[in-house]
Amino acid sequence: MCSRPKVRSVQTTLSPLKTISPKQVAKAIGVSESSLKRWCDQGLIPMSRTEGGHRRLNPADVVAFIRKSERHLAEPEILGLPAGTPQKSKFAEQTIQRLTQALIDGKDEICRRLIFDLYLSNERLGRIFDEMIAKSFYQIGIEWKKGTLDIYQERRAGEICESILIELRSFLPIPNEKSPYAIGATPEGDDYRIANRMAELILRELGWNAISLGTSLPFSTIEKAVIRYEPKLIWLSISSISNKKKFFVAYQQMRERAGDNIAIILGGNALTERVRKEIPCTAYCEHMQDMESHVANIFKN
Numbered sequence: 001m002c003s004r005p006k007v008r009s010v011q012t013t014l015s016p017l018k019t020i021s022p023k024q025v026a027k028a029i030g031v032s033e034s035s036l037k038r039w040c041d042q043g044l045i046p047m048s049r050t051e052g053g054h055r056r057l058n059p060a061d062v063v064a065f066i067r068k069s070e071r072h073l074a075e076p077e078i079l080g081l082p083a084g085t086p087q088k089s090k091f092a093e094q095t096i097q098r099l100t101q102a103l104i105d106g107k108d109e110i111c112r113r114l115i116f117d118l119y120l121s122n123e124r125l126g127r128i129f130d131e132m133i134a135k136s137f138y139q140i141g142i143e144w145k146k147g148t149l150d151i152y153q154e155r156r157a158g159e160i161c162e163s164i165l166i167e168l169r170s171f172l173p174i175p176n177e178k179s180p181y182a183i184g185a186t187p188e189g190d191d192y193r194i195a196n197r198m199a200e201l202i203l204r205e206l207g208w209n210a211i212s213l214g215t216s217l218p219f220s221t222i223e224k225a226v227i228r229y230e231p232k233l234i235w236l237s238i239s240s241i242s243n244k245k246k247f248f249v250a251y252q253q254m255r256e257r258a259g260d261n262i263a264i265i266l267g268g269n270a271l272t273e274r275v276r277k278e279i280p281c282t283a284y285c286e287h288m289q290d291m292e293s294h295v296a297n298i299f300k301n
Contacts, residue, residue: 018059019048019056019057019058019059020056020057020059020062020078020079021054021055021056021057022036022037022040022047022055022057023036024078025045025057025062025078025079027074027075027078028062028073028074028075028076028078028079029062029066029071029073029074030073030074030075037055039065040055040057044065044069045057045061045062045065046058046061047061058174059079059080059171060170060171060172060173060174061173062079063079063081063120063171064173066120067119067120067121067122068122070122072120073120076116076120081116081120081171082109082112082113082116083113091118091123091127091131091132095114095118095132096131096132096135096136098110098114099111099114099115099132099133099136100135100136100139100140102114103136103137103140103156103157103160103161104140104143104149104153104157106153106156106157106160108160108163108164111160111161111164112164112167114132115128115132115133115164115168116164116168118132119168119171124205124289124292125168125198125201125202125205125288125292126202126287126288126289126291126292127289129198129202129288129289130287130288130289133161133194133198134287134288136157137157137158137161137194140153140154140157141154158193158194161194162193162194162197165194165197165198165201166197168201169197169200169201169204172201172204172205173204173205173207175204175207175208175209175210176207177209179207179208179209180208180209180231180232180233181208181209181210181211181229181230181231181232181233182203182208182209182210182211182231182232182233182234182235183210183211183212183213183222183225183226183229183231183233183234183235184196184199184200184203184210184211184212184213184234184235184236184237185212185213185214185215185217185222185236185237186214186215186216186217186236186237186238186239186268187216187217187218187219187236187238187241187247187251188216188217188218188219188242189216189240189241189242189243190215190216190237190238190239190240190241190268190270191215191216192215192237192239192240192268193215195237195239195267195268196212196215196237197212198288199212199235199237199267199288199291200212202288202291202292202295203233203235203291203295206292206295206296208233208295211229213225218250219250219251219253219254220250220254222234222254223254223257223258226257226258226262231262232261232262232263233262233263233264233265233295233298234258234262234263234264234265235264235265235266235267235291236264236265236266236267236268237267237268238266238267238268238269238270238271238275239268239269239270240269240270241270241275244275244278247279248278248279251279252279255279255280255281263282263283263298264281264282265281265282265283265284265285265291265294265295266279266281266283266284266285267284267285267286267290267291271284282294282298283298
């Protein structure tokens with residue numbers, strides 16, 4: 001593999017988050033400004049200073065502090081988050097039903113609040129994805145097949161979910177530039193975006209410089225991304241395979257060219273037992289929580 005300069009900064013289509021003042025953060029959390037400044041000085045919340053010496057905080061760092069300290073935001077809107085409930089959210093069948101109905105009805109603000117409330121309650125992303133979002137879309141799929149939902153409702157639910165995942169990404173801690181890189185995509189002909197975005201967020205929460213390359217990518221272009229980023233891990237979300245023979249050949253070629261030092265994690269509904277036999281990898285994941293545990297086990301040393 002030819003050597004090229006390694007890219008050490010993660011590219012994103014999102015605009016950088018604006019920093020906010022300790023006074024604003026103190027009001028959002030519901031504490032005094034002096035307490036907030038003390039936490040900053042103790043290193044509990046990372047901060048920067050303006051040219052005039054004033055403290056400034058990144059909302060993502062504040063969210064990380066909220067989750068770790070298990071505090072509850074008094075006014076989440078100050079940080080750009082949806083208005084929450086008075087108490088921390090918990091997983092319950094009623095909560096899943098509320099998310100399902102809100103997705104069906106196209107009520108994006110309710111969906112945002114339900115998902116962000118769980119995240120701010122220090123729930124891991126894998127559990128939110130598996131036990132909330134996946135279950136909701138499973139039910140939506142059943143209703144769509146029964147003919148009780150129109151196509152636009154199913155598509156709209158997908159758009160709402162993806163927009164929330166994009167927003168959630170901006171509130172995850174920014175990975176250290178020295179952290180290992182991971183790249184991922186869906187293969188050519190597969191346009192399903194949600195699982196691919198979820199995988200990216202899982203890895204970013206674990207501290208990786210994770211980059212989603214997009215959907216429906218030929219393996220040849222993924223090989224070029226491997227040369228550019230020199231990742232330690234490749235993930236592929238595989239929901240459909242149009243031509244299995246062509247897919248197997250292209251995958252194997254990509255795997256050989258990537259080398260033995262790169263872990264490959266695969267997931268998706270198209271990975272039947274027969275398909276798995278043809279495309280060996282480091283780990284298969286049926287659920288997002290599987291990915292969390294596999295990554296931790298593979299790289300625990």
